[in-house]
Amino acid sequence: MKPVIIVDLKSGNLLSLENALNHHSQSLCRVQQPKDYNFTGDEILVMPGQGRFAFIADQIKTLRWRPFLNDWLSSGGHLVGICVGMQILFEGSAEDPEARGLGFFTGRCERLKHPKTPMVGWAKLDSYKLNMKDQYAYFVNSYGVPDCENATAKVTYGDAFCAAVQKNRVYGFQFHPEKSGRFGRELLKHVCQ
Secondary structure, three states: OOOEEEEOOOOOOHHHHHHHHHHHOOOEEEEOOHHHOOOOOOOEEEEOOOOOHHHHHHHHHHOOOHHHHHHHHHOOOEEEEEOHHHHOOOOEEOOOOOOOOOOOOOOEEEEOOOOOOOEEEEEEOEEOOOOOOOOEEEEEEOEEOOOOOOEEEEEEEOEEEEEEEEEOOEEEEOOOHHHOHHHHHHHHHHHOO
16 A cells, blocks of 8 residues: 655644544655655655645745645646645635645635635535535635536535545545544545555
8 A cells, every 4th residue: 555644734633634544554654844755656645734825835835845746746646635735736815815826726715605604514515426425524614616627526605615626646625534534534545545
């Protein structure tokens, strides 16, 4: 099985993520900077994030991940982005208009018109993929991508927005699979193969 590397941007619920990933008996470690690990290209990167878009963008720059991630993504590397870790894969966000995303997916995050902000709790996914169709996932967000040609699941909470995206071996989840019970653990297992 491929090793799973958690990109530690000092943001996100890393312990919950590690616990969810440990169910799969894969080699797992946290890495704060690319120089701290001898990458072969066969790894699966998991990039969680909580908080502001600009903080994650700044951490990617400060910890020297930007050139590495751009190369990783352009060369077909395997990556899973969670919450703001998904949002940073887009071009930018209305939350922090001056902060640049990685631009792997086309589009920007917008402030969503939720009945209550932030959106916190469970919501039903609308997906054509059988492993996500009609599943309930746990969300904590105020911003999201309204639409994307690479969307694999959407959710409606006031506004409809992308709950999951995929292009090649790059997956993004606006929700937290590590907090989404058995469904979330199985989803992580599926995308980390």
